[in-house]
Amino acid sequence: MVSSTLGFGGLAIRNPWDVILPEYGDDARATTAEAKGEAISQWELSEVALSRLYASVCDVLPKERHDKAKSYGTPLNFKDRLDRLERQGESFFAAKCSQMLEGDFEDVIQLARMLSMRRNEIVHSFIKGITYERTFREDENGQTIVFKAKFFVVPPDYTARKFDDQHRPGFFYSSVEMDHYRTEFGCFQAAALNLSIRLDGGPIEPFGRKHPVL
Numbered sequence: 001m002v003s004s005t006l007g008f009g010g011l012a013i014r015n016p017w018d019v020i021l022p023e024y025g026d027d028a029r030a031t032t033a034e035a036k037g038e039a040i041s042q043w044e045l046s047e048v049a050l051s052r053l054y055a056s057v058c059d060v061l062p063k064e065r066h067d068k069a070k071s072y073g074t075p076l077n078f079k080d081r082l083d084r085l086e087r088q089g090e091s092f093f094a095a096k097c098s099q100m101l102e103g104d105f106e107d108v109i110q111l112a113r114m115l116s117m118r119r120n121e122i123v124h125s126f127i128k129g130i131t132y133e134r135t136f137r138e139d140e141n142g143q144t145i146v147f148k149a150k151f152f153v154v155p156p157d158y159t160a161r162k163f164d165d166q167h168r169p170g171f172f173y174s175s176v177e178m179d180h181y182r183t184e185f186g187c188f189q190a191a192a193l194n195l196s197i198r199l200d201g202g203p204i205e206p207f208g209r210k211h212p213v214l
Contacts, residue, residue: 017111017117019171020173020180022152022177025150025152025174026175027150028151032153032174033127036127036153039179042186042189045189046112046185046192047078049193049196051069052192052193053193053195053196055196057199058088058092059092059096062200082109082113089109101199108188108195111188112192121155122153122181124156125171127152127153130150130152131148152174153178154172
């Protein structure tokens with residue numbers, strides 16, 4: 001597996017799933033909310049690609065692939081769906097040996113497992129305004145305190161495992177970081193689709209942009 005190094009927020013990102021901490025928050029709550037929604041939507045498209053991959057490793061006739069792809073979603077949580085896909089892939093490659101395709105399949109599984117951690121953080125977070133400036137303004141009603149805030153998504157307080165001993169969150173993302181993960185989810189989607197096409201007998205050439213790990 002080849003890891004990519006991306007300059008981001010003054011940090012070197014070694015893997016697509018690495019946690020990145022923002023330099024700045026968003027000026028508007030709506031910007032944060034839009035980025036969160038777009039990232040979640042892209043992840044769902046990535047799972048559609050995994051469902052197609054599941055149909056491919058089931059090794060069924062083309063007319064049966066749609067129903068097999070739908071059955072990918074039978075387990076209720078992602079971990080169980082991915083474990084099922086992995087087991088089916090192991091059976092497929094035991095019967096049809098291809099080191100290149102099997103290696104790419106294993107990379108897709110690992111990528112899915114690692115990126116899902118970022119997906120879970122984004123889904124199970126809420127938008128919070130963090131005050132960075134407090135000023136006083138005089139008007140006809142007297143002196144008023146004016147707060148300026150930057151917006152991020154952060155974990156809810158009840159998820160204790162997401163905080164350290166000093167109650168600092170293990171992640172907080174602005175729209176910039178969520179857009180980064182949305183892009184990585186999209187590259188992962190393309191990689192999974194590419195592999196599915198190849199397993200179905202399609203061309204070996206990359207399907208769109210391949211993910212750096214593949």
